[in-house]
Amino acid sequence: MNILYFYTNNAQAVSLSSVMIGFQKQGHQVHLLTLCEEGELHKQVKQFGVKTSTFVISGKFSLIF
Numbered sequence: 001m002n003i004l005y006f007y008t009n010n011a012q013a014v015s016l017s018s019v020m021i022g023f024q025k026q027g028h029q030v031h032l033l034t035l036c037e038e039g040e041l042h043k044q045v046k047q048f049g050v051k052t053s054t055f056v057i058s059g060k061f062s063l064i065f
Contacts, residue, residue: 004031010039010054017041021048 003023007016024030030050032042035057042052 002029002031004033006033007041008035010034010036010041012040012044017044020045020050024048024050 020030032052034054
């Protein structure tokens with residue numbers, strides 16, 4: 001099964017990373033998408049095969065309306 005985790009931060013989050021790593025170890029294909037540059041969270045989960053992507057929002061665009 002493909003599982004996508006969307007997270008707005010790149011800081012290490014033990015509760016989030018442990019769930020992603022657990023699903024990856026069970027044989028699922030896990031993807032992490034964040035709205036900022038790569039950080040500690042990306043580095044930690046990449047070691048276990050989690051695919052990571054970033055979408056950095058620049059300029060005056062805001063997700064808060």
